[in-house]
Amino acid sequence: MGTGDVFDPNCPTRVVLDRIGDKWSVLVLLSLVHGPMRFTQLRARIGGVTPKVLTQTLRAMEQDGLVTRKVFAEVPPRVEYALTDLGRSLHEPVSVVARWAEQNITEILRAREEVS
Amino acid sequence: MGTGDVFDPNCPTRVVLDRIGDKWSVLVLLSLVHGPMRFTQLRARIGGVTPKVLTQTLRAMEQDGLVTRKVFAEVPPRVEYALTDLGRSLHEPVSVVARWAEQNITEILRAREEVS
Numbered sequence: 001m002g003t004g005d006v007f008d009p010n011c012p013t014r015v016v017l018d019r020i021g022d023k024w025s026v027l028v029l030l031s032l033v034h035g036p037m038r039f040t041q042l043r044a045r046i047g048g049v050t051p052k053v054l055t056q057t058l059r060a061m062e063q064d065g066l067v068t069r070k071v072f073a074e075v076p077p078r079v080e081y082a083l084t085d086l087g088r089s090l091h092e093p094v095s096v097v098a099r100w101a102e103q104n105i106t107e108i109l110r111a112r113e114e115v116s
Numbered sequence: 117m118g119t120g121d122v123f124d125p126n127c128p129t130r131v132v133l134d135r136i137g138d139k140w141s142v143l144v145l146l147s148l149v150h151g152p153m154r155f156t157q158l159r160a161r162i163g164g165v166t167p168k169v170l171t172q173t174l175r176a177m178e179q180d181g182l183v184t185r186k187v188f189a190e191v192p193p194r195v196e197y198a199l200t201d202l203g204r205s206l207h208e209p210v211s212v213v214a215r216w217a218e219q220n221i222t223e224i225l226r227a228r229e230e231v232s
Contacts, residue, residue: 003219003221004217004219004221005218006139006142006146006217007146007161007162008163009163009164010163010164011221012221012224012225013214013217014164016217016220016221016224017139017142017214017217018138018139020137020213020216020217021134021136021137021138021139021142021213022134022137023122023130023133023134023137026122026137027122027123045123046123047123047124048125048126048130063227063228064227064228065223065226065227065228086223086227089220090216090220092212093209093212093213094213096208096209096212097136097209097210097213098122098129098133099209100136100205100206100209101120101129101132101133101136102119102120102121102122102129103119103120104132104205104206105119105127105128105129105132107202108128108202109128110181111180111181111202112179112180112181
């Protein structure tokens with residue numbers, strides 16, 4: 001397979017599109033772009049995320065080759081998460097979307113109020 | 117409120133981020149950028165979407181001020197969906213992410229195989 005086609009229901013880009021669009025994945029990406037972080041640091045940075053959801057998000061991103069999980073043999077063991085090259089390449093697309101959300105939130109909330 | 121902060125759990129950008137990252141919203145956006153479309157046309161273009169999910173997606177996008185729904189008094193009545201200016205402004209950010217997914221799908225699938 002060369003490139004995918006998001007309009008083809010059988011193309012796996014569909015699944016990827018949903019996963020990379022997930023807000024938690026986006027927030028992990030935006031956090032890790034500055035360098036590796038430990039689980040507790042990520043949790044503190046990403047307000048409101050539960051440990052369970054953060055674990056699931058990191059595992060999914062690891063499976064997709066976006067994030068690496070590195071265990072350092074210390075006492076207690078230190079675990080660090082970092083972006084792969086692939087993960088880093090997704091940072092710019094994703095931050096463009098996040099910036100759009102931040103810049104247009106007022107207009108979206110206004111639209112919602114008009115409806116209700 | 118000026119601009120939002122996606123890292124703030126109380127900021128509504130969070131909800132918006134999830135909604136605009138949703139694959140069906142992305143596919144509707146990418147479809148409507150060429151001009152207004154009827155429900156049946158959208159359904160045909162977006163392979164694999166059920167009528168129920170497409171209806172929900174369009175309604176949510178209408179509420180967020182991204183899409184307009186216009187009913188023409190014909191027999192049978194014609195209903196057309198179109199992007200608003202806000203919706204059009206989201207097209208570029210979203211297509212950057214979709215393009216990334218299409219271009220990197222092979223690498224992601226390879227990463228997934230290595231894990232399992």
